[in-house]
Amino acid sequence: MKDYADKMTPQQARQFRDDVLNIVGQIPPGRVTTYGIIAAWAGWPSHSRMVGRTLRYTPGAEQLPCHRVVNMAGRTAPGWSQQRPLLQAEGVSFKPSGHVDMQQHLWQPGEVK
DNA sequence: AGTTTGACTGGAG
DNA sequence: CCTCCAGCCAAAC
Secondary structure, three states, rough: OOOOOOOHHHHHHHHHHHHHHHHHOOOOOOOEEHHHHHHHHHOOOOHHHHHHHHHOOOOOOHOOOOOHHEOOOOOOOOOOOHHHHHHHHHHEEOOOOOOOOHHHHEEOOOOOO
C-alpha cells in the first residue's frame, strides 16, 4: 500500500512547473523568495532543487524575475554573477557577507501587498 | 536499471 | 563567514 506520494506523474510535473513559473512571476520588485518556499507553495515541500532545475532549464524563464529567487541563506545562484547587480538595481540590500538581507526583503506567495 | 548530478536545506566543524 | 556532509529527489547519463 503506497502511503507516500509516488514520484511525480508527468502531469504533476507539468503542474509543478507551471505553478513555479507562475509564482516567480508574482514576486514584487525589490523583494526575494526562496526555492523551498516556492516548492512548498506549489504543493511539493521537499522539491526545492526541482525549482532551481526548472528556472535553469526551462526556456522562457528568462522573461520572469527569476533573479528574485535566492536560497535560504540569501545567497545568489552559483554561476550567475549578474543576479546580484539586478537585485541591487531594484533596491535590494546585501549584507557585507554578500548575502541578501532576507529579514528585510523576503517575500512569500499570498502576502498582502 | 544503476549511477551521477545539481540555481536546495540544515546542521556540523 | 567559510567548507564539508548527509538527506533530498527528478532528470540526465
